[in-house]
Amino acid sequence: MRQPYELFAGLRYTRAKRRNHFISFISLASMLGIGIGVTALITVLSVMNGFERELRTRILGMASHATISAYQGSLPDWPGIAKAALADKEVEAVAPYVEGEGMLRLDSGLSGTLLRGVLPDEENKVSEIGSHMKIGQLTDLKAGEFKIVLGSELAETLGVIVGDKVDLMIPVASITPAGVLPRFRRFTVAGIFRIGMYEFDRGLVLIHMADAQSLYRMGDGVTGVRLKLHDLFRAPAVARDLAAQLQGTFYVQDWTRSHANFFQAVATEKMVMFIILSLIVGVAAFNIVSTLVMVVQDKQSDIAILRTLGATPRSIMAIFMVQGSIIGIVGTLFGVVGGVALALNVETLVPLLQALTGHQFLSPDVYYISDLPSELKSSDVIRISMLSLALGLLSTLYPAWRASRVQPAEALRYE
Known part of the structure; x- marks a missing residue:
């Protein structure tokens, strides 16, 4: 118990076996959604970085x-x-x-x-x-x-x-x-x-x-x-x-x-793709809101007992912020690992998929760049991770605030 009791209680709620399996399912779905979104963002931006590098190399090879x-x-x-x-x-x-x-x-x-x-x-x-x-x-x-x-x-x-x-x-x-x-x-x-x-x-x-x-x-x-x-x-x-x-x-x-117009168009396309794919992470973060709202409803008696033992509204809020943040952190971690692994091996996986399906995604008869290049940048990984963690943290604020507003007398009236 050397750690703050808010952190201890939040981690305990995360590890505890819930009576409501539906809440557990939504929590797992939120983690998977965040992980998939982060993986997609890292992979797509890496591929776009690769295309930009190839085009820049070919243009500046002559210009x-x-x-x-x-x-x-x-x-x-x-x-x-x-x-x-x-x-x-x-x-x-x-x-x-x-x-x-x-x-x-x-x-x-x-x-x-x-x-x-x-x-x-x-x-x-x-x-x-x-x-x-x-x-x-x-x-x-x-x-x-x-x-x-x-x-x-x-x-x-x-x-x-x-x-x-x-x-x-x-x-x-x-x-x-x-x-x-x-x-x-x-x-x-x-x-x-x-x-x-x-x-x-x-x-x-x-x-x-x-x-x-x-x-x-x-x-x-x-x-x-x-x-x-x-x-x-x-x-x-x-x-x-x-x-x-x-x-x-x-x-x-x-x-x-x-070549300002060309490279500006590439930069604009990267920004638009980043915004669009960030919506996947945003949707998963909204699932955290619904998960914590149901957890707060399920744990009202626990909250009331903690309040009667002297816990402040701020402490109750911190407990549920810890619980929601764990979902965002775990989802982001899996997403980063998956995205980095996929971005580093996309040039190997695409030919394998082409061999299995018998279909060439970028035909050399049509496209000058027939391979799928990839360039992983640490700045992109850090930016995407920070976005995912920030959305995960923001999604905990409203449910945690709702938990801090629970009145002990009302929650324990029918217990």
């Missing part, structure tokens, strides 16, 4: 962590800007690029595309395009050879393979004896890449930067410089610092701004 470009026109002194950017300890690598829009033509097939001129060796330092080549190598792009690398979807649309000739037209006019014509050049397909993002696989082509400069008649100028950072989540701060340090008028942009 840059940050870019420095001219406010208007091109950057004539890009080596100096690259050197100044590399002086920042947060910057890991830099690479120049030339970017524009164009149209590819093969026989009667036409397709609009985004054109990017790169230095192959430097580009491999800031992007993962080299590791996603299906056919050929990025280093096959040589200055003056006018070779081109296509995305897999674009190559399939045009029906081209390595070695085919394609005409690249850009929206820049050339004055010829025949009149004003769009500028074009014939390129040889040197490679095909597949990133796993339709935006890039369908709409991006790469050529050597010198060929792009010649095509756009930019001389030694470039569109901008791409940066790779040691910590991609530091990109906004690094972009602000570089914008303040660089002498001249430049446009500095980081990946959180260039």
Whole structure:
């Protein structure tokens, strides 16, 4: 009896065999409801974290962590800007690029595309395009050879393979004896890449930067410089610092701004799923209310005896808060264990379920991400646990208050 008697009595009520088995059933149902809700929340948020990680990795495998470009026109002194950017300890690598829009033509097939001129060796330092080549190598792009690398979807649309000739037209006019014509050049397909993002696989082509400069008649100028950072989540701060340090008028942009709408949509979806699945925990918490109300009704004589022995209303309230909180704590504990176990093994369990059912949940013919990724974050587990425990505690307040209002004389009148 070294522990406070409120805690002792609350635990005793929890362990005691109840005469009313219906109350025991509702208590068990409340524990299971909280456990299932917590498990579902942890698992779903982990899967959504996994999808966000995969999408971020694939997008930033082609896009840059940050870019420095001219406010208007091109950057004539890009080596100096690259050197100044590399002086920042947060910057890991830099690479120049030339970017524009164009149209590819093969026989009667036409397709609009985004054109990017790169230095192959430097580009491999800031992007993962080299590791996603299906056919050929990025280093096959040589200055003056006018070779081109296509995305897999674009190559399939045009029906081209390595070695085919394609005409690249850009929206820049050339004055010829025949009149004003769009500028074009014939390129040889040197490679095909597949990133796993339709935006890039369908709409991006790469050529050597010198060929792009010649095509756009930019001389030694470039569109901008791409940066790779040691910590991609530091990109906004690094972009602000570089914008303040660089002498001249430049446009500095980081990946959180260039893809703001996409990642904001993912964050909004995670928040909505969290709110919806939290309702499962909320419903289970309401079951605790009904359980304790019936327990209070069943234990009115016990409450009256405790009051006559000197127990205060606050002590009676604490006894039933302890009893209700035990339900929430046990349910949360089972939910956390189940959710963590499921989140850590979802990438193993899903293929097993697919093999047992003979049905593939994410067909690679339809979805670019055909696996179900999962990334368990301790912050999510802590947040969900705190929510569950808080709802469990709040659900005990009204029944405990009702118990503290029981009058001994009224409760013992017919005993």
